[in-house]
Amino acid sequence: MAQRFGLSTRSIHAGEAPDPSTGANGVPIYQNATFAFRSYQGVKAWRDGAPHFLYARDGNPTVRCLELKLADLEGTADAVATATGMAAISATLLHLLAGGGHLVASSDLYAVIKELVVSDLPAFGATVDLVDFTDLAAVEAAITAETRALFCEPFSNPLLTVIDLAGLGSLAARRGIPLVVDNTFLSPALLRPVEHGATVVVHSATKYLSGHGNVLGGIVRGAKPTVAAIRRLLPRLGGTMGAFPAWLLLSGAKTLPPRVERHSGNAAAVAKLLAGHPAVAAVRHPGLASHPRHEVARRLVGDRFGGMLAFELAGGERAVGPLLDALELPAIAVSLGDCGTLIWPLAGTSWPRLSVGFEDVVDLERDVTHALARLDSPASP
Ligand SMILES: Cc1ncc(COP(=O)(O)O)c(C=O)c1O
Known part of the structure; x- marks a missing residue:
């Protein structure tokens, strides 16, 4: 065409x-x-x-x-x-x-x-x-x-x-x-x-x-x-x-272009939230200025960086299971690019990988915030 x-x-x-x-x-x-x-x-x-x-x-x-x-x-x-x-x-x-x-x-x-x-x-x-x-x-x-x-x-x-x-x-x-x-x-x-x-x-x-x-x-x-x-x-x-x-x-x-637009916006928001949270030690998302190759990524794709990110939990590998179990929306599953958010623990590490879906971003933010808060206070119900 x-x-x-x-x-x-x-x-x-x-x-x-x-x-x-x-x-x-x-x-x-x-x-x-x-x-x-x-x-x-x-x-x-x-x-x-x-x-x-x-x-x-x-x-x-x-x-x-x-x-x-x-x-x-x-x-x-x-x-x-x-x-x-x-x-x-x-x-x-x-x-x-x-x-x-x-x-x-x-x-x-x-x-x-x-x-x-x-x-x-x-x-x-x-x-x-x-x-x-x-x-x-x-x-x-x-x-x-x-x-x-x-x-x-x-x-x-x-x-x-x-x-x-x-x-x-x-x-x-x-x-x-x-x-x-x-x-x-x-x-x-x-x-x-x-x-x-x-x-x-x-x-x-x-x-x-x-x-x-x-x-x-x-x-x-x-x-x-x-x-x-x-x-x-x-x-x-x-x-x-x-x-x-x-x-x-x-x-x-x-529907690829509007979907990817939305994946990118949601991933940027979740990456920002994670990067500012004390329970998170590091975030890898090319859209964050803290990514070591952020400027290279910018030159390549402009201001939309896709729906993928990985992050390291400050609590180490033992915090991964509790986080995954505390999240309500993401499915604990491999693969990526699904309309629904997927999370997968990278084997033997304190790094989960997120394929951020296109749920309402406020729902994702609330879910992630709530799950991270439960890591901060393990005694809470
Ligand atoms: C970057 C990348 N390339 C290729 C593949 C393989 O694709 P498929 O699972 O459709 O065989 C995957 C699967 O996860 C992938 O992430």
Whole structure:
């Protein structure tokens, strides 16, 4: 859809048109495994290159509409949807590192991605260096003649380390190496990594793109040849997205910009409250001036910093359980980007991570204040 329209308009309309056969206004769920040809002639025409869906592992009309919408929002030429965020990341890295290439990845990554790059990719013949991506000189020093990709999360999971994506994009362009960015934490409503030099953008669509915590999905976005190569690989890996998840994501993505706006406002308010509370030793939220990379974050995303934060309790690890049990609104759950607030204790630490939802902010503030007060006075009922 034309980029002259704003992001909210495109979130609603891009990739969608009334169904040509019925006029249904909204993308139907094509919940079928295979696609029939009208005649043998049709099969021959398809073999000669005429477009036709074949088998849902290779492609599906509902999924295709989602891909078009999400490519539009990210500002990339194409996109391919996957069963999970991990399917998007593994297919992308297996494609780029085929034949034993070298990967320079951020040392600050979501734990399951870290396992993939540290354990699985080397088992498939790749070599990997984990580097502190806040130090661009260290990133450059790790690049070898075999390096086929750089990989990072600009706001990392779980402790929100912030990367200078523009600097990294310039470095990647100067060295001619594809830069793969996991944009799950921010979403295209806050950051479009291709504008900063990223070559491929991957997401766990499970999170902000869905927004409702009711679906697993992933998406790879980039230039047409890269996306086409990953699209060819994906059915063999078995990581295709189904029609129903795509349909749920089409609904969720329509409200992405206003949702993320609200997540950001609520997280800023909760971060401020936590930072001023004696029961809290430290808060990690890129929007706080106390964040060591606040200015880098500001240059990257402006004045909305997303819905994620982590904080350390002054009472140490033993205070984590009582706090979680005293909170009424947040669900004690992994994942993020849900409309409801989620809290998760980071294993073996005094740090809970919060995915701040879009409940009424006064209710969140009251709930957090009340739960922290119970830590201050353990004898109270
Ligand atoms: C930053 C990030 N990337 C990727 C993933 C993996 O996504 P999925 O759970 O959809 O496979 C996650 C999951 O939490 C994540 O936080």
